[in-house]
Amino acid sequence: MENKFYTAFDCELLSPVTRARDGEYRTVFEINRDRIIHTSAFRRLQSKTQVFLSGEYDFYRTRLTHSIEVSQIGRSLCTRLQRTSGLLHVAYFIDPDIVEAACLAHDLGHPPFGHAGERTIHRLMKPWGGFEGNAQTLRLLTETIFSAQGSGMNPCRAFLDATLKYKTLYSELDDPENHFIYDSQHRYLDFVTGGRDFPVELPPGPERDAFRSIECQIMDWADDTAYSLNDIADGINAGFITFEALERWAERENVSGEADGHVRRLLEGIRKRSVENRLRSRIADFIAAATLVPDANFLSSETHRYRFRLEIDPAARAESKLYKKIALQLVFKSRQLQQLEHKSDWLLTRLFNTLVDRYVTGSAASRFRLLPESDEAAIEAAPDENGRARVVCDVITRMTDGAATRMCRRLFDADFQSIVDLG
Secondary structure (H helix, E strand, O other): OOOOOOOHHHHOEOOOOOOOOOOOOOOHHHHHHHHHHOOHHHHHHHHOEOOOOOOOOOOOOEHHHHHHHHHHHHHHHHHHHHHHOOOOEOOEOOOHHHHHHHHHHOOOOOOOOHHHHHHHHHHHHHHHOOOOHHHHHHHHHHHHOOOOOOOOOOOEHHHHHHHOOOOOEHHHOOOOOOOOEOHHHHHHHHHHOOOOOOOOOOOOOHHHHOOOOHHHHHHHHHHHHHHHHHHHHHHHHOOOOOHHHHHHHHHHOOOOHHHHHHHHHHHHHHHHOOHHHHHHHHHHHHHHOEEEEEOOOOOOOOOHHHOEEEEEOHHHHHHHHHHHHHHHHHHHOOHHHHHHHHHHHHHHHHHHHHHHHHHOOOOOOOOOOOOOHHHHHHHHHOOOHHHHHHHHHHHHHOOOHHHHHHHHHHHHOOOOOOOOOOO
């Protein structure tokens, strides 16, 4: 049965094709999802930091396991909305394949060493338009993966829009630290909006970034659900969030009301060693906290994807924010993780500056070949310094934690003499 939620506008490809592949049995949404799974960018997520450095222990989450968890939550949200919302029915529903594809893709552009790596690369790229993990994901989907012609995986409009958490250009903000896309990506904004200009009530910044398709809203709540709960679980398993540390934190923060109840239940879970089970059960509650409500805006007459808004129960959103705050202050700001972030900042800075000197500014005295031929060819084909810097940024940000570390050792560690492990 045809799903009337979507139209030809939603299914249009970024680069139109003359004819469909012979024997193709999948919808365009299924094709987009399948292509994500078969990219090297997706596989590399298994060795990229989520909270703790990948490979340190075998049970901590990586970017890959996190993305898989987000995709499961996203599909479950779609299923529950279809079965419980009076606004949807069997022939009119939010396609779970689009949501799953967006969930699987949402972290593709993130660099090695987690958010610390993202901050470092952005600082280094500021002379050439900055760096943002979500903007880099957009660049991968539209330009660099699965294609030598510059159209990436050739996504359809609905899928591309589902990944577009931010719709503000870098130059439209005053020295932003995050939440932007690159200036060169303006044409993708034109594509997802069908060439329509944003109205005055959606100026650049938070107001415009909050304007998202329903699939993107579902992906974002699935992401919030996964990392707010699972970062806590990993922090407890790693010994950063202990009974005593959490109790002191709650007292220092004067936690009260509903938040105090959540902390007390976490403390009880730590004492009984049952935190994982408790947090897993909260996933179902966070899914149930999402409801669909009608919306009207400048795109709602063009596509059903903008006729609805995902409304989250305030209590669930407050609980999610509480867990994020605990993880930030007891895990991410811990001395141990700060030391690792200091090291990763030093490592990425030295690697980036070496490649910029060699390939971007031309200030390096030597002309040693430091990168594979394909990367050097892409740099040489770039039209200007900004383009060359962006390709160098591509090279570094696609690296896993281990690949970045090994390249630094080959370049700067006199005692590391392996020429076999190339990459």
